[in-house]
Amino acid sequence: MTDVLLSESRRTDPATWWRQAAVYQIYPRSFADANGDGLGDIPGVVSRADYLAELGIDAVWLSPFYPSALADGGYDVADYRNVDPRLGTLEDFDRMIAALHERGIRVIVDIVPNHSSNLHPWFQEALAAGRGSAERERYIFREGTGENGEQPPSDWGAAFGGSAWERVEDGQWYLHSFATEQPDFNWDHPDVRADFLRTLRFWSDRGVDGFRIDVAHMLTKDLTEPLPSRAELEGLPHDGNHPLSDRDDVHEIYAEWRRVFNEYDPPRTGVAEAWVSTPERRARYASAEGLGQAFNFDLLVADFDAAQFRTIIADNLAQSAASGSSTTWVLSNHDVTRHATRYGLPALEGRPVKQGVEWIKAGGPEDWIDREQGLRRARAATLLLLGLPGSAYLYQGEELGLQEVADIPADRRQDPAFFRGGEFDGFGRDGCRVPLPWTAAGPSFGFGEAEAHLPQPASFAKYAVDVEAADPDSTLSLYREALRLRRVLQTDEQLEWTETGRADVLSFVRPNGWRVVTNFGTAPFDLGADASRIVLGPVDAGSLPAESTVWIAPAGR
Incomplete structure (x- = not known):
């Protein structure tokens, strides 16, 4: 039945792909090591x-791969407009x-326009040129107070x-909204605007x-x-x-970028x-006159x-219907x-996105987390997400069911958020950036021939690609089948909610008749006659188990 349905799957317009x-985020320093340097x-x-x-994605989003001191x-x-020599070459x-x-996978790259490295040639020129120079106008330098x-200049x-200010040798201060090594650009300067247009064309070409x-x-x-x-x-x-954030005039920049995107066939996105x-503020970034799409992070802070x-x-x-864009999950x-x-951790109940901070800072005591429940819920949430209209952004390793790595020694950590705190509360983001396990054996579980740059726990062996690829019930197998079948679901960008009689069970139908049902509760849910048409997800004697999702094919198929 599924092969017939797949033959009816959508044909994607190259301009609106x-x-x-389904976009897969690659953090390149932790994906795969070809030269054995870790x-x-x-x-x-x-x-x-x-x-x-084989995973079945439509595109890759590549996190920064540019020359960088990795601050x-x-x-x-x-x-x-170059590749970090530790990561390769332009060739x-x-x-x-x-x-x-060649494999039908498109490529999205990260652009970092708010700030550069303090090693960027422009910033080095600004330091050398001194106060009042044209070179300093590309960044935000100010005289101090006192x-x-x-x-x-301020207490920001x-x-x-x-x-947010760092003093340089001649006494002036520069603004850095993030790390001291990341000076903010002055986007009122024509050089900054023109140079980023060159960058967009460089990679588009x-x-x-x-x-x-x-x-x-x-x-x-x-x-x-x-x-x-x-x-x-x-x-x-x-x-x-607002002086520093989400100003209306930022959209003048993105309108100019859109004109560059539209120089290409198909247009860049x-x-x-x-x-x-x-x-309403987010919709402006997602407009057809601007970038086209904006991230929806709401599920990151949801229980x-x-x-x-x-x-x-x-x-x-x-929101997406109002803006003419599509949402992102x-x-x-x-x-x-x-x-x-x-x-697998206690519910957020409205706490910020930094959930798990206490667990991570404490080294991950096992009695704080139910890993089996966490993975079960993650699989259910993923199937629900992949059944929704809009685009899905997947992060490397989630298709393996990887867990956060909490017990990274301080001398191996790399994230400035761990050392400096700030809005990240000092626990850092290294735990989700640990290199992937490709094989159950080997010096770095197949990541490369040397020890990985962030330590991988022994538990990664059971999540390795070669282990999960051989298991039809693994998380990797689930992702592969879901992404294969998703091409059938993704037709019109709509859904209709259907009532289930239970507050903890959600059900919706797509315009082509496909139904997605998620049981958020702890008791099974009776699927009735629909159980015979399940093509993905668990079922037990006609019931949907607790904390799980199924996809149901249309009647008569």
Whole structure:
């Protein structure tokens, strides 16, 4: 039956492929190591191209691979139009694009426009040129306060802790919203705007299909003096006029980028990482005149709870319809605790996205977490997500059911959030960035020939690709089959909720008759006659087990 249904699956318009795509995020330094130095690289991605094709994804999103001192996992970019020599060359990048395109996989790359590395040639020129120079105008330099300028221009804090200002040798201060090694660009400067247009064309000309825009809401700023205090900033509304975040004038930049995207056939696409205050504000980033799509992170802060999921799904589908875009569904990424772990920890109940922080900082005591429940819920949530209209963004390793790694020694950690704290509470993001296990044996579970740059726990052996590929009931097998069948579900971008008689069971039907049912509860749910048409997911004597999801084919198929 499924083979017949697959023959009826959608044909994707090359210009709108992203609307319902399954996109797989690769954190390149932790994906696959081809040269045996312990660090993942671009040739490593090429070596796993067949794996990606077998997984059934539509696109890869490649986290930063540019030359970088790794002050922030590659998000401190020293050269926007090159490859970090530890990760390969531009020729390797071209081979990767060709290998993925040959397999029908498109490529999205990360663009980091709010800040550069302090090793970027422009910033080095700014330091050498001195105060009042044209070179410094590309960044945000200010005189300090106090009798001799020894105090920062304001009391603003950086995301990774400490002051948002750093003093240089001649006494001026520069703004860095994140790490000190990440000076903010001045987006009022024409050089900055023109150089990023060159960068977009550079990668588009090499075959890149789209761009993920890091902190897309932070580029433009109003630093008219006197600068507001930190307390004053926190009290200002985010209505398009906030001095530092989600300003209306940022969309002038993205309208210019859209004109560049539209120079290509098919047009390049963009997706904004935009942490903004309202759905209406986010919709502006997703407009056809702007980037086209914006991340919906709502499920990252939701418990495994039917009411929360239904509200988030309904709200985001309505927002997408209003903006003309399609929504994005995300359960894990490189910045948050893996959802197989998250769902095994106590409920968030409205706490921030940094769930699990107490568990991780304590070294992961086992009595705080139910790993089996976490994985069971993760599989159920993933099947629900993949059944929804819109695009799905998957993070490397989640298809294996990988858990967060909590017990990384301090001397092996890399994330500035661990050392500096700030809004990440000092627990860091290394636990979700540990290199993948490809084989149950080997010096780094098949990641490479040397020890991996972040330590892999012994438990990774049971999650290895070679183990799970041989098991039809594994999480990897579930993802492969779900992504294969998803091409049938993803027709019209709509759904209709159907009542189940239980508050802890959600059910919806897609326009082509496919039904998705998720049991968030602890008691089985009777599926009745539908049980005979289940094509994916568990069933027990005609009932849907607790904390699980099934896909049901249309009647008469």
